[in-house]
Amino acid sequence: MNILTSIGEVSWFILLVAAGVAALVGYLYSHFKFYSRSWFFPAVLAVFPALALAVFGGLLGGYAFKLWLSFLAAEAAIAVFFRYVVKGRHTVPYLLLAPAFVGLALLLVYPFVFEVYLSFHDLKLTTIMMWKNTGTLPFVGIDQYIKVFTTSPLSETTFWQLLLRTLVWTFSNVFFHVLGGFILALMLNNSIRFKGFYRTLLVIPWAMPQVVAVLAMRGEFHATNGFVNIVITRLLGFFPFLSHLGVAPVQWLTDYPLLTCTLINIWLGIPFMMVVILGGLQSISSSYYDAADIDGASYFQKLRYITLPLVRPVMMPAVTLGTVWTFNNINVIYLVTGQAGGTEQADILVSALYKAAFTYNRYSYSAAFAIVVFAMLFFFSVFYLKSFDAAKDER
Amino acid sequence: MATVQFKKIVKKFGDNVVLNGVDVDIKDHEFVVIVGPSGCGKTTLLRMLAGLEEISDGEIFIDNLLVNELHPSKREIAMVFQDYALYPHMTVEENMNFALRLRKMDKAEIGARVTEAANILQLNKFLKRMPKQLSGGQRQRVAIGRAIVRKPKVFLFDEPLSNLDAKLREEMRVEIAKLYQRLNATIIYVTHDQVEAMTLAGRIVIMNHGIVQQVGSPIEVYRKPVNLFVAGFIGSPTMNFLSGKLAVKDGVAVFSNESITMPIPAFVLPQKEAREGREVVLGIRPDDVLVERPGGDKCSCKIDGVLEVCELLGHRENLYLKVGGQRLLATVEAFFNRSPGSAVSLCFNYQNMHVFDKATEQRISE
Numbered sequence: 006m007n008i009l010t011s012i013g014e015v016s017w018f019i020l021l022v023a024a025g026v027a028a029l030v031g032y033l034y035s036h037f038k039f040y041s042r043s044w045f046f047p048a049v050l051a052v053f054p055a056l057a058l059a060v061f062g063g064l065l066g067g068y069a070f071k072l073w074l075s076f077l078a079a080e081a082a083i084a085v086f087f088r089y090v091v092k093g094r095h096t097v098p099y100l101l102l103a104p105a106f107v108g109l110a111l112l113l114v115y116p117f118v119f120e121v122y123l124s125f126h127d128l129k130l131t132t133i134m135m136w137k138n139t140g141t142l143p144f145v146g147i148d149q150y151i152k153v154f155t156t157s158p159l160s161e162t163t164f165w166q167l168l169l170r171t172l173v174w175t176f177s178n179v180f181f182h183v184l185g186g187f188i189l190a191l192m193l194n195n196s197i198r199f200k201g202f203y204r205t206l207l208v209i210p211w212a213m214p215q216v217v218a219v220l221a222m223r224g225e226f227h228a229t230n231g232f233v234n235i236v237i238t239r240l241l242g243f244f245p246f247l248s249h250l251g252v253a254p255v256q257w258l259t260d261y262p263l264l265t266c267t268l269i270n271i272w273l274g275i276p277f278m279m280v281v282i283l284g285g286l287q288s289i290s291s292s293y294y295d296a297a298d299i300d301g302a303s304y305f306q307k308l309r310y311i312t313l314p315l316v317r318p319v320m321m322p323a324v325t326l327g328t329v330w331t332f333n334n335i336n337v338i339y340l341v342t343g344q345a346g347g348t349e350q351a352d353i354l355v356s357a358l359y360k361a362a363f364t365y366n367r368y369s370y371s372a373a374f375a376i377v378v379f380a381m382l383f384f385f386s387v388f389y390l391k392s393f394d395a396a397k398d399e400r
Numbered sequence: 401m402a403t404v405q406f407k408k409i410v411k412k413f414g415d416n417v418v419l420n421g422v423d424v425d426i427k428d429h430e431f432v433v434i435v436g437p438s439g440c441g442k443t444t445l446l447r448m449l450a451g452l453e454e455i456s457d458g459e460i461f462i463d464n465l466l467v468n469e470l471h472p473s474k475r476e477i478a479m480v481f482q483d484y485a486l487y488p489h490m491t492v493e494e495n496m497n498f499a500l501r502l503r504k505m506d507k508a509e510i511g512a513r514v515t516e517a518a519n520i521l522q523l524n525k526f527l528k529r530m531p532k533q534l535s536g537g538q539r540q541r542v543a544i545g546r547a548i549v550r551k552p553k554v555f556l557f558d559e560p561l562s563n564l565d566a567k568l569r570e571e572m573r574v575e576i577a578k579l580y581q582r583l584n585a586t587i588i589y590v591t592h593d594q595v596e597a598m599t600l601a602g603r604i605v606i607m608n609h610g611i612v613q614q615v616g617s618p619i620e621v622y623r624k625p626v627n628l629f630v631a632g633f634i635g636s637p638t639m640n641f642l643s644g645k646l647a648v649k650d651g652v653a654v655f656s657n658e659s660i661t662m663p664i665p666a667f668v669l670p671q672k673e674a675r676e677g678r679e680v681v682l683g684i685r686p687d688d689v690l691v692e693r694p695g696g697d698k699c700s701c702k703i704d705g706v707l708e709v710c711e712l713l714g715h716r717e718n719l720y721l722k723v724g725g726q727r728l729l730a731t732v733e734a735f736f737n738r739s740p741g742s743a744v745s746l747c748f749n750y751q752n753m754h755v756f757d758k759a760t761e762q763r764i765s766e
Contacts, residue, residue, distance in 0.1 A: 292481050292485035293485055295479070295485065296479070296481060296485040296487075297498075298471075299450060299451075299472045299473060299478065299479050300502060300550075301471075301472075301499055301502050301503060302473075302502055310487070311487065314487075314489040315488070315489065
């Protein structure tokens with residue numbers, strides 16, 4: 006019987022989604038069909054809001070009026086768009102795109118708008134009950150943004166220290182990702198035996214769920230039972246002179262948490278770069294190397310004058326992506342240091358942001374913080390891709 | 401400039417023998433074209449000379465210097481590739497002076513050489529352009545320019561015109577011929593196009609299945625092909641082949657198959673080669689099939705045939721004929737005013753008739 010109930014529930018849900026999509030497409034279709042009629046705007050501004058008010062009022066109670074207002078604004082925008090921009094052309098493409106747009110709006114646009122709203126207000130542990138009861142928050146202007154730069158999200162580390170640490174973290178990670186990926190790709194690009202086997206082995210860290218990979222590696226950095234320290238201890242046993250050089254087991258997780266995170270993240274990130282660069286290497290025609298051989302280029306000159314410039318077009322987008330991912334990487338740092346209180350010595354901007362929001366409950370501050378981080382990454386990416394486009398135009 | 405010698409060159413890829421004992425001597429200042437169908441090993445031979453392919457067995461000498469183990473850049477050769485292999489991220493100028501820059505040559509000297517090569521190839525306007533911004537013919541010229549600036553001992557061309565359209569190919573062919581007159585260099589040129597081979601070469605090396613079939617001047621390989629392969633490969637349209645048996649009547653060789661019987665005079669086939677019952681193949685170029693023309697004493701007797709198809713080429717006309725079961729192609733002056741299906745009489749010009757042994761495929765006529 007349980008199974009039957011589940012099947013019933015699932016089918017009901019599917020039906021509901023299908024009906025939602027049908028209603029949405031029908032609703033947009035009416036815009037296509039009637040955009041040129043004289044009664045279009047009055048109807049749009051009267052009938053749909055009235056329907057929406059009924060639906061929202063019944064479903065949501067207290068929030069209904071605000072939602073209704075935003076619906077009215079969205080509806081007016083859609084109506085203007087269809088009347089003056091679309092004008093009944095491209096009917097089918099717009100209808101097909103509509104569900105995806107709605108999904109994006111719900112998942113990306115709405116949270117982003119709400120985040121901007123939060124960042125100009127003050128939502129924290131002391132005001133959250135007020136928000137719940139009245140639905141309003143005190144407006145504080147750009148106070149939260151000032152606080153982002155003047156106060157710290159954490160107890161021991163300032164914003165500027167965090168920013169510097171994030172830049173070092175990002176640069177060192179991406180640098181070693183590219184370096185390691187490049188070296189491995191160059192090795193795999195030779196005609197060697199068991200190439201597919203090596204490639205599979207090398208890609209495993211990337212293919213594994215990050216939680217599993219990071220927690221496993223965290224275990225290997227354990228002070229007494231971790232692989233790394235065991236190897237160091239054994240080496241000292243075989244070569245006692247090493248201890249005079251200062252080699253000794255290291256308290257990785259407590260003394261060098263950021264270094265540990267970096268090592269783990271480098272290991273995790275190399276496969277992606279390797280795969281991308283290998284793809285780039287394989288697309289380089291061998292006749293360039295033949296020509297360079299005849300021209301008298303050494304191995305490193307071929308690398309410098311042929312391989313690097315020709316791999317650059319595939320590498321640049323990957324580096325951009327890798328930079329954004331590393332800058333925003335919370336998984337590794339949270340999983341290595343963040344559980345059970347943890348240390349602040351390894352925190353970068355986004356992991357501090359996470360703590361500010363969900364450990365210290367400073368929601369509006371975190372919203373402003375997130376927008377600052379977003380702005381940094383946005384300008385970085387635009388600048389990077391622009392410079393890449395410019396480089397591409399040169400050739 | 402230099403001489404090049406191939407001595408018993410063998411190339412194997414695993415068990416697959418690509419070149420089997422190639423022996424060729426190339427003289428100083430000579431333009432040699434290596435020609436053959438795809439997969440005959442001609443490009444492999446060139447790449448072995450350039451040092452891009454290992455030599456399984458045998459020896460290669462450039463200027464009497466054994467180069468088997470020498471790095472490509474030390475062999476003082478320059479190569480023009482089929483796909484040009486212009487470095488896409490460098491300008492035309494950078495492409496041309498790349499090798500010189502690697503040698504850390506004096507800047508003024510580099511500039512002078514590039515300017516000189518650009519003048520020869522009319523590339524002055526394009527020096528600052530990227531290869532992408534050039535047409536196929538211009539890229540080809542850049543690739544040649546890149547070879548010229550290095551002042552190599554030997555130029556190697558690997559099917560340089562095969563990526564160009566027909567008209568451009570003709571223009572570039574003339575350009576290369578002019579370039580050869582100007583540089584007077586040793587050039588080894590690989591192609592599968594027998595027209596390029598005939599028009600450019602001082603000497604042609606014809607290869608098939610990794611074996612050199614014939615080496616000779618264009619006119620030699622055209623007039624006296626040593627075997628059936630060369631006879632069929634050189635010349636356009638292709639030679640007619642008639643296979644049949646020989647008989648000897650009153651000391652005169654007589655060729656016969658189901659459709660055609662004709663005597664073969666002694667000045668074509670020496671007496672000692674004419675054996676009763678020997679299986680042979682006659683080769684006659686379409687130009688030497690005379691249709692509706694009075695044959696002289698150097699021609700065979702009249703044979704009756706049927707005209708199947710006419711192809712008008714302008715000043716010439718291809719006639720597809722049938723004599724009994726034997727198909728023949730004849731090339732005649734335009735206009736041959738006969739409709740398909742009409743009966744024609746034809747004869748063969750004995751002076752340009754070739755006789756091959758069917759079993760060995762070797763030439764047995766004079």
